[in-house]
Amino acid sequence: MDPASGVIVAQTAAGTSVVLGLMRCGRIWLCPVCAATIRHKRAEEITTxxxxxxxxxGTAYLVTFTARHGHTDRLADLMDALQGTRKTPDVPRRPGAYQRLISGGTWAGRRSSDGARHRDREGLRDRIGYVGMIRATEVTVGQVNGWHPHIHAIVFVGGRTEGERADKRVVGVFEPTENGLKEWQDQWRSVWTGALRKVNPAFTPDQEHGVDFKRLETERDANDLAEYIAKTQDGKAPALELARADLKTAAGGNVAPFELLGRIGDLTGGVPEDDAAGQGSLEWNLGRWHEYERATKGRRAIEWTRYLRQILGIEGGDTEDDDLDLLLAADADGGELRAGVAVTDEGWAAVSRRALDLATVEAAEGTDGNTDPAAMGERVREVLALADVADAVVVLTSGEVAEAYAAMLESLALRREEASARRRRENDDQDDDTDPAVLEERARRHLARRVGTPQE
Structure with a gap:
């Protein structure tokens, strides 16, 4: 993150170790390391x-949406049908079945000629008190039935709201009527199947399996979710079901994407096919993984409806930058740091080139129970000597670790601020392409970058 600060390998009070100061890719779809942390943090947000x-x-439902699929269907086509197409310079975005659920007069209500929405013109969302939902998309694949993308959503209902958009707020709660809930569920099932049928009749699920509703009855239901988030591999707790796709072993002969990756690693590493986890040949797994990479590019794995976070008082966002912030926060959440070593930028580059980064982390933890900073530093130096960078290590006490990491974060924040200011200047340059003063100033900047000094 900060070349001037390098990297800090620190030992926690729990006896584990953390590496501070490394940028992460933050690819929730593709990186097992980043995905585990991001999804864990997202699951905590959802539970909260x-x-x-x-x-x-209020009342909450876990709703699962699926489409009919076969072994010849392309994942990109199924994702487009569920989530909508991605916007390109040449092709406008087309909504998917998910977007159709929360659009139209039946759902949103109809306005009268004066622009107001009277009670007799209320939509389904008003009758059930719809507040918003959190959507997560999960993907599995099998040799028999092919790709199986599906959406899990937690839907918040039973709220009385006032205001629109950024000013929207909850002013009360109520229990939706049984007739209202049934009308809502029937409507969503009808819209979901109809939207998929319009895209491709082969994707149309039956009414029983296309959309499934499970109500969360009590606060205890919600609180119990936290017990499963970190330790359950294939639990059905709603927050886990929503966010922790990285932990799941798919059912029905299917595998999750990271299981594809695991089998690829086993087979390319020399593990016999019969002993490797997962299914299929190396060629089949590589083909499915590459298709998965292309189909998920540019899509969000987990997304909250707009303004739901502010209504519920949950900070954060759903962008890639927000995912990176979660990773940064996770690095700092390792608990009390009791000792550490600082490794220079060049030193850590040498460690990575020699693939000694894991050995360095293990050396910081130690196996002999000796937590003395000097002993930890000596263990790390022995590893770094293999990369000829033993002199690139500085042993830090607990206070020095905290101080060094704070300085590193401050440097990162400053660079982010400078980058943001630079983008604002560039956007300002594009605001008016005809103003002579703007054109002149832009020309001066361009020439200054090319020759080092402003020119007439």
């Missing part, structure tokens, strides 16, 4: 949101 809403007296 559900607990808060149930505590207020």
């Amino acid at each position: 949101a559900v607990v808060e809403w149930v505590r207020r007296g």
